[in-house]
Amino acid sequence: MRGRCECGRVQYRSEGKVEYFSHCHCSQCRRVHGAAFATFVSVPREGFTYLSGESDLRTYASSDHQNRLFCGVCGSSLLVEAAREPDLIHLALGTVEEVPELPDAFHIFVGSKAAWHRFHDDAPQYDTYPD
Numbered sequence: 001m002r003g004r005c006e007c008g009r010v011q012y013r014s015e016g017k018v019e020y021f022s023h024c025h026c027s028q029c030r031r032v033h034g035a036a037f038a039t040f041v042s043v044p045r046e047g048f049t050y051l052s053g054e055s056d057l058r059t060y061a062s063s064d065h066q067n068r069l070f071c072g073v074c075g076s077s078l079l080v081e082a083a084r085e086p087d088l089i090h091l092a093l094g095t096v097e098e099v100p101e102l103p104d105a106f107h108i109f110v111g112s113k114a115a116w117h118r119f120h121d122d123a124p125q126y127d128t129y130p131d
């Protein structure tokens with residue numbers, strides 16, 4: 001699986017299995033992605049490599065346990081690193097070029113979802129993280 005930012009400077013490859021496929025409705029994802037929610041695939045850190053553009057990456061610590069990496073040129077949100085799952089990287093699925101077969105999706109942080117958003121699927125919903 002390969003992905004890239006909008007301007008193409010930052011490119012990456014991920015070789016591990018997709019562990020989770022989630023839609024996050026927290027207010028940070030809403031603002032950072034400028035959208036109702038952000039969609040991620042969680043993959044093993046050890047199978048992840050940057051192919052180019054690492055020097056263009058910028059890191060925003062959205063909390064003391066979470067970093068958000070984005071392209072400093074085009075602003076694309078690329079991935080999230082969370083201290084609670086140090087062995088995983090959460091890739092913004094919109095930056096993935098060829099999407100493989102995915103596990104069933106679920107919604108997280110539904111407790112802080114945008115009031116103006118309506119769900120259009122039957123995927124499981126969790127107030128914060130799944131139990």
Ligand SMILES: [Zn+2]
Pocket residue numbers: 005006007008009010071072073074075076
């Ligand atoms: Zn870019």
Ligand SMILES: [Zn+2]
Pocket residue numbers: 024025026027028029030038109
């Ligand atoms: Zn979020």
